[in-house]
Amino acid sequence: MNPLLAGVMLATIWCAGALVVLYMRTKAFGVRQLHSRPAGDARAGVRYAFTQGMAPQAKESVRMNPLSYLAGMLYHTGIFAGLALLGLKLSGLGTPRVLGIVALLGATGGIALLGKRMFKAHLRGISCPDDFVSNLLATGFAALAGITCFLPSFASLWLIETIALLIYAPLGKIRHCLFFFPTRYHFGAFFGRRGVLPPTA
Amino acid sequence: MSDVDELETRLEALTEADFQRGLEVFRSKLKEAEAAFLNACVHCGLCAESCHYYRMDPVLENIPAAKLETIAAVFKRHFTTMGKVAPGLVGARSMDKDMARAWVDAVFGRCSLCGRCSLNCTVGILLPRLFRAARAALGAMGLTPPDLQATVDTALKHGNNMAITREDWVETVQWIEEELQMETGDPEARLPLDKHGAKILFTVNPREPKFFPLSLQASAKVFWAAKEDWTLTADHGWDLTNYGLFNCKDEEAGLITQNLVDAMARLGCETLVIGECGHGFASARWEGEEWLKQGFPFKVMSILELMDEYLRDGRIKVDPAKHPKKVTLHDPCNLVRHGGICEAQRRVLRASAADFVEMTPNREHNFCCGGGGGQLAMGRYKARRLNSGGMKAQQIRDTAAEVVVTPCHNCVDQLGELNKEYKLKVQIKTVAEIVADALVP
Ligand code: SF4
Numbered sequence: 100m101n102p103l104l105a106g107v108m109l110a111t112i113w114c115a116g117a118l119v120v121l122y123m124r125t126k127a128f129g130v131r132q133l134h135s136r137p138a139g140d141a142r143a144g145v146r147y148a149f150t151q152g153m154a155p156q157a158k159e160s161v162r163m164n165p166l167s168y169l170a171g172m173l174y175h176t177g178i179f180a181g182l183a184l185l186g187l188k189l190s191g192l193g194t195p196r197v198l199g200i201v202a203l204l205g206a207t208g209g210i211a212l213l214g215k216r217m218f219k220a221h222l223r224g225i226s227c228p229d230d231f232v233s234n235l236l237a238t239g240f241a242a243l244a245g246i247t248c249f250l251p252s253f254a255s256l257w258l259i260e261t262i263a264l265l266i267y268a269p270l271g272k273i274r275h276c277l278f279f280f281p282t283r284y285h286f287g288a289f290f291g292r293r294g295v296l297p298p299t300a
Numbered sequence: 301m302s303d304v305d306e307l308e309t310r311l312e313a314l315t316e317a318d319f320q321r322g323l324e325v326f327r328s329k330l331k332e333a334e335a336a337f338l339n340a341c342v343h344c345g346l347c348a349e350s351c352h353y354y355r356m357d358p359v360l361e362n363i364p365a366a367k368l369e370t371i372a373a374v375f376k377r378h379f380t381t382m383g384k385v386a387p388g389l390v391g392a393r394s395m396d397k398d399m400a401r402a403w404v405d406a407v408f409g410r411c412s413l414c415g416r417c418s419l420n421c422t423v424g425i426l427l428p429r430l431f432r433a434a435r436a437a438l439g440a441m442g443l444t445p446p447d448l449q450a451t452v453d454t455a456l457k458h459g460n461n462m463a464i465t466r467e468d469w470v471e472t473v474q475w476i477e478e479e480l481q482m483e484t485g486d487p488e489a490r491l492p493l494d495k496h497g498a499k500i501l502f503t504v505n506p507r508e509p510k511f512f513p514l515s516l517q518a519s520a521k522v523f524w525a526a527k528e529d530w531t532l533t534a535d536h537g538w539d540l541t542n543y544g545l546f547n548c549k550d551e552e553a554g555l556i557t558q559n560l561v562d563a564m565a566r567l568g569c570e571t572l573v574i575g576e577c578g579h580g581f582a583s584a585r586w587e588g589e590e591w592l593k594q595g596f597p598f599k600v601m602s603i604l605e606l607m608d609e610y611l612r613d614g615r616i617k618v619d620p621a622k623h624p625k626k627v628t629l630h631d632p633c634n635l636v637r638h639g640g641i642c643e644a645q646r647r648v649l650r651a652s653a654a655d656f657v658e659m660t661p662n663r664e665h666n667f668c669c670g671g672g673g674g675q676l677a678m679g680r681y682k683a684r685r686l687n688s689g690g691m692k693a694q695q696i697r698d699t700a701a702e703v704v705v706t707p708c709h710n711c712v713d714q715l716g717e718l719n720k721e722y723k724l725k726v727q728i729k730t731v732a733e734i735v736a737d738a739l740v741p
Pocket residue numbers: 350351352353363364367410411412413414415416417418427428668
């Protein structure tokens with residue numbers, strides 16, 4: 100087996116294992132027992148949190164920062180395209196160029212967000228080195244995934260970058276790929292139970 | 301010694317044992333939800349404009365994520381592997397005097413626990429939950445702002461947060477009863493005290509007997525019109541406020557809640573009705589049972605829900621023509637965004653006032669008036685409180701309303717100050733005052 104592909108496999112196992120450990124450590128904090136009577140439906144709140152609750156009409160923050168929102172959407176779509184390309188590559192199914200274009204567009208979103216973090220003082224103020232490392236790794240991954248679709252000679256570099264990304268993911272803020280889900284769940288359950296979300300008007 | 305000096309002196313005197321105690325309390329307040337929140341922030345900064353502090357004073361320290369990061373940095377350093385191994389990389393910081401000072405400034409000095417940032421957070425982090433854990437930790441280190449703590453201590457000592465004596469309270473109730481009898485022309489109109497077996501125990505904010513007796517009279521008039529079977533209590537349990545929600549010392553909050561539970565048991569009432577007060581409602585309806593770690597054997601509801609029911613069931617009738625002035629509504633965060641009482645007050649106001657206009661944004665998206673989170677009790681942050689309230693002042697101005705209605709006495713106080721500060725020239729009323737004036741036979 101190609102040693103780089105083996106490296107990707109091992110890094111994937113590390114990443115998944117470390118994320119599971121992180122999740123278990125979070126679970127070890129225990130569940131809050133609630134005694135008050137619900138006024139609404141926690142499950143409806145959770146459904147809302149994962150659907151309309153993420154849409155621009157539900158969030159003033161998105162409406163006030165449409166370019167950041169678009170860049171973020173593009174970035175995440177590009178990373179998912181890169182992951183799809185990685186899956187196809189590992190399965191020996193080739194790397195379709197259409198996904199490569201999506202990944203490259205995603206990388207431009209990542210670069211835009213990196214630029215914003217570097218040049219906007221307030222964003223720099225809430226950032227730590229991890230934010231830059233995480234962005235560079237994820238943006239590099241999407242960019243190289245896209246480039247490899249057009250220039251296959253970049254495949255080795257892409258796989259090395261992938262190994263670095265997978266090793267780093269659980270160590271820094273990329274761990275939000277896991278914690279996004281419980282956070283959104285608890286957000287929805289809290290407001291749903293109190294009858295605040297889904298909104299009545 | 302002033303409050304500011306007292307807190308500074310305390311900060312300077314902190315020892316390693318204090319930090320450890322604070323960290324233990326902080327850790328004890330975290331459950332899996334909070335632990336997930338502390339791992340979830342992506343530092344996107346999109347929450348900035350959701351906060352009224354930042355809107356009115358756009359400095360880094362007012363960004364919700366910056367406040368959160370102050371807390372998360374300490375969490376990472378003390379409770380995560382990466383924070384111990386590579387603190388510089390992940391922005392982890394040890395709890396020390398500087399961080400304790402930063403925590404005080406962030407969670408007491410720049411946050412009204414309004415939760416507007418939660419709705420606008422990219423991920424959905426419930427930031428106030430973490431800020432409350434931090435306030436609890438600071439409390440364990442002796443760093444609760446003294447005037448906020450004094451409000452809680454007064455409630456614990458006197459059974460109400462304004463140290464009103466039983467004698468003064470009873471006299472005020474009797475005096476309001478006479479006023480009500482004159483107003484209604486009904487010598488049988490009552491403000492019952494300690495009526496055993498009454499269906500409803502009604503609780504009020506001590507500001508009502510002390511400063512706003514007309515507000516209590518208005519509620520009583522609505523009960524009178526609805527022929528409600530209700531009572532007040534002469535002893536502990538008439539004050540609905542609970543500043544334990546703000547100093548975040550759950551044991552103290554629980555003791556204050558117990559006054560309500562005991563009054564309900566003493567009088568054998570079915571339903572505890574919370575007068576117009578945001579944090580009082582959230583405390584009794586949502587947090588009280590958690591503080592006491594057991595469910596109440598009675599129902600808790602807001603007077604807004606009750607008035608809404610009266611109108612729906614035809615128990616009271618109102619004529620909106622009695623309120624021709626343009627009226628707008630301020631949504632108290634603890635009643636609406638954190639309390640789930642959103643539409644009842646709107647239905648009531650639409651029925652009782654001819655020209656009701658919404659603020660923008662409203663309901664769960666409404667801006668805090670700036671007086672929440674115990675800010676009204678923390679004199680050292682008064683300038684920030686009034687400045688952050690500029691967002692609310694602008695919202696009010698944009699409606700061109702002459703009357704601002706709010707179902708919360710803390711908000712009434714803050715809006716009153718904003719009225720002067722921003723020269724709004726509005727009248728500020730509670731919902732019951734509007735309804736009482738609009739009642740028709
Ligand atoms: S809870 Fe309210 S005051 Fe506190 S940071 Fe969030 S938006 Fe600002």
